[in-house]
Amino acid sequence: DTGVSQDPRHKITKRGQNVTFRCDPISEHNRLYWYRQTLGQGPEFLTYFQNEAQLEKSRLLSDRFSAERPKGSFSTLEIQRTEQGDSAMYLCASTLPQGPYGYTFGSGTRLTVV
């Protein structure tokens, strides 16, 4: 599969624990995005990278959230001290440098905080 890969697919964690998700974009895509989707809602933008540079962060991304993209390849999204409100689907997407055209989304990581 040469699409966007996300790992793990599902994560159940206890409140207060830290979790980390990984995204592997399509190899020729240098732009990588993280979105969060809660039940019954559309995806909400969290942050995006161009190569290894994090160019924009949403106000939704509190201090407990951090994202990295070392070497401009895969990306990780870490949530520290998880809260029940963090329960959601975390989607990664990638695109070519030309812009937002043709986002390719991964299958997402579904986080459940208990």
Added chain:
Amino acid sequence: GENVEQHPSTLSVQEGDSAVIKCTYSDSASNYFPWYKQELGKRPQLIIDIRSNVGEKKDQRIAVTLNKTAKHFSLHITETQPEDSAVYFCAASGGNTGFQKLVFGTGTRLLVSP
């Protein structure tokens, strides 16, 4: 920032009927409008998009129309089939929101009955 509203939230049609989903956006500078289909438990997939320099685009049974003056755009599905059943999201990009990220609507659950 940009705000995208989507209607209806649910839509039930008989197989073979047409379905229309409408979205409005607030930022007149937005210039890219994609539509995504998301089946249960799967990733959002781009089905069609339109840029602000055209008013209509078609791809087989799917079409999108854009009215920049009224700031609304619509998805039209003709000859619906049961496999069209899914949640459909509209999105907008560009303008003051920024060119890279997408602002999504809240989704329309389409149910096509045989």
